[in-house]
Amino acid sequence: MVFAEPFRQFSIHPIMNPRLALLVFPAALLASAVAAEIPSAEWQIKTAVLAAPEAARAAATVLGYDPSGKVVTLRPGTNNLICLADDPKQTGFSVACYHKDLEPFMARGRELQAQGKKAPEITKVREEEVKSGKLKMPEHGVLNVTSGQVDDATGAVTDLYTRYVVYIPYATPETTGIPLSPVSPGGPWLMDPGTHRAHIMINPPKPPAADEKKK
DSSP states (O other): OOSSTTSGGGTOOOOOOTTOOOBOOOHHHHHHHHHHSSOOHHHHHHHHGGGSOGGGGGGOEEEEEOTTSOEEEEEOOSSSEEEEOOOTTSSSEEEEEEEGGGHHHHHHHHHHHHTTOOHHHHHHHHHHHHHHTSSOOOSOEEEEEEEEEEOTTTOOEEEEEEEEEEEOTTOOHHHHOOOSSOSSTTOOEEESTTSTTOEEEEOOOOOOOHHHHTO
């Protein structure tokens, strides 16, 4: 995923589905994905919105990957959420949804990465641009990141797990009362305090995987 810091590209710490529902999609969708090495637009849309609250999924904008691997709009939306499909170049399944006001920040990160810049340089460039006013960060913005396991034969996604990120630029423990580490399992904590990318992390305890539940 080419996002901000809480995604796997940047190696930093995405609502949990309490039922860990088995989400089955037509096998034909996955077959076309395997052939092209880029999943079909339909499969990307169906899985990208798993990171959004269920009631908001149908109206969310979805970004994904065209056959060349370029990030494109797969489906325009009508609400305030933007969802990004799983990056086929990355190991594992991870999708995300975030408030539309965060898009300039996210899009800039994708642009810089496409230029070949690495995480430290991307962080530095965006920090300078936020400070100068060239890049606008909202006062706050929420983002969900959802991971899971994909069945290559069916396209089903299981063992869904979502963690939450709430951006509050330049927040500190002193200004928010939020600690720098969780005081209880799944409790909120503040990461990158005092910087343009300061954000609250909420990592709910992970439920048992599907294979463990069968034992």
